[in-house]
Amino acid sequence: MKMGQGVEWALHCCVNMSWSPSGEAVNSARLAELYKLPSAYLNKQLQALVRAGILSSVSGPRGGFQLARRPEKITVLDIVLAIEGPEPAFRCESILGNSPDADQLEDYVRSCLVSQTMRQAELAWRQALSRQTIAGIAASVERKFPTAKKDTLQRLMPARG
């Protein structure tokens, strides 16, 4: 079981966009260049965030992507689900229902204790991801790496420094 690389990319890009002065759009080619990522594939991830209402895309010479809402309102879970899809990792196939002794009226996806255990664990994972926001990560980065915001903005928005 492996999460796509797009989650890491998207999270870092959103943190960077939260630093953009007055929410100006950030050029995705510059984001790709900053982290040495394949530009077209990064763009695909950012488009998925647009579809999920996390980013908006801006066209034109100063175009690119910007956060569609305040970074306090974007959780890590929002981004993970936008990139990986809303389906849980464990998908109960209700094999109990295949047994000759199965009750055909029983909803084993709900009642099976194996399925419940896996669902509860996934809920704990989602809750942990939903407690952290892009604003929270950005603030922690600024505390831990004091030059990160300035360095990043100089790379992404050189005209603005």
Add this chain to the structure above:
Amino acid sequence: MKMGQGVEWALHCCVNMSWSPSGEAVNSARLAELYKLPSAYLNKQLQALVRAGILSSVSGPRGGFQLARRPEKITVLDIVLAIEGPEPAFRCESILGNSPDADQLEDYVRSCLVSQTMRQAELAWRQALSRQTIAGIAASVERKFPTAKKDTLQRLMPARG
């Protein structure tokens, strides 16, 4: 991100084995038949549990698989890791280290706030899975589906009923 079907199969098989009288081996073809699963592929999953020290395999006419330790000592996490592998779902590729401003002495896998957030969530997931054991699931099944143990043993070990 999707977990393999083998996790669901392996968990149910282990619950069934916990019901086996005096820990007698359970025939894997009968397990496959019970849930209408592909026998060779189920066998592959059970072999992975043997390699992880969760099951032992018994050869001979009454052969099959049995729990290698008490069901109170087998957590759901043990089984998930045996089937899916020990790697976390989120694998930090440390893209921060690709930046021209990166500190080449910094271990970004550890210090990156994105990486930490993802790791904490995965820890919450693993902790939830490690709190539930095969014995715990089996006991809940017996409470909720009072005929399940007897019905299952009749299918899996008809000679013993």
